[in-house]
Amino acid sequence: MSIKLVSFKLCPFVHRAATLLQHNQSAYEISYIDLENKPDWFLEISPLGKVPVLCVNGDPLFESIAILEYLDETASHSLHPADPFRKARNRAFVGIIDSLFGANYRLSRAADEAATRAVVEDIQKVFLLLEKEQPGPFFNGAELAFLDVVAAPFFYRLELIRDRLPGIYAPTPAVERWSTNLAQLEAVKAGVVGDFSDLYQNYLAKNQAWISTNTLAAG
Ligand SMILES: N[C@@H](CCC(=O)N[C@@H](CS)C(=O)NCC(=O)O)C(=O)O
Known part of the structure; x- marks a missing residue:
């Protein structure tokens, strides 16, 4: 079986797929595209022009959760709970976790302290x-669960700037752990390129995110 992951180095949704591929010790190829200059071959296989796309024996699959479900179902050991109710309840949290990814995007574009604090309060x-x-x-x-893989790229990024957000975890010690x-x-660390931390800081600086050069006072 041939597995190819079409990626953008900073994309947290690609990071989900790469984390599960790494955890499952699957063999895969990865190719990186420039999202500001999408190649024609990519637009043909990605209906919304978004990464990740997973090509399985040449057939493209899009949307990170669908990709994770496929990878989980074809692995020797599923990361979903065996009990149907717990499995469904885990899935019910995917939308809540996705809202954290949206907040992370807003954080990377929050231009001042007030906007940054508003995002942190939402988080x-x-x-x-x-x-x-x-x-x-x-x-x-x-045991590592499917939902952990869904959430990990958000927390991986937050950990890179947590020194600038003192107190963000103060009310929620279990979430901090x-x-x-x-x-x-x-698997999470291996799911990004080696210089990810620098790329991420440069990305924040390029967006002129307030958090790029400031620390938010604990609220
Ligand atoms: N819901 C999608 C979101 C994917 C997504 O937003 N990918 C971004 C990069 S992180 C993208 O490809 N953006 C390109 C664009 O919107 O033109 C998923 O879970 O796969």
């Missing part, structure tokens, strides 16, 4: 929802 509201749920070290307990655990996973 903290979501953290409160998650705080009640997870026993740790992962979302369902001892979860974030640290996910960001340290080998």
Whole structure:
């Protein structure tokens, strides 16, 4: 079987797919495209012109969650809980986790302190929802779960700037532990390019994100 992942180096949704491929120790090729200058071959296989696209024996699959579901179903061991209710309840959290990715995007474009604080408050509201749920070290307990893979790229990025957001985890210590655990996973680290941290800081600077050069006072 041939697996090719079409990627953009900074994309957190690609990072989900790469994390699961790494965790499953799957053989795959990765190619990087410039999203500001999308090649014609890419526009032909990606209906919305977005990465990730996973090509399986040449057939393209898009949307990170659909890609993760495919990779999970074809792996020797599923990361979903076996119990149907718990599995469905985990899936119910995907939209909530996705809202964190939206907030992260807004953070990278927040131009001043007030806009940055508003995004951080939104993130903290979501953290409160998650705080009640997870026993740790992962979302369902001892074993890495599908939902951990879904969430990990958000926390990996947050960990890179957490020194500029002191207090962000103060009301939610379980989420703080979860974030640290996910960001340290080998599969998560191997799911991005080696100079990701520099690329991410440059991306924040290019967007003139307030957080690029400032620290938010603990609120
Ligand atoms: N819901 C999609 C989101 C993918 C997405 O937004 N990818 C961004 C890069 S991080 C993209 O390709 N943007 C290009 C564009 O919108 O033109 C998924 O989960 O795969």
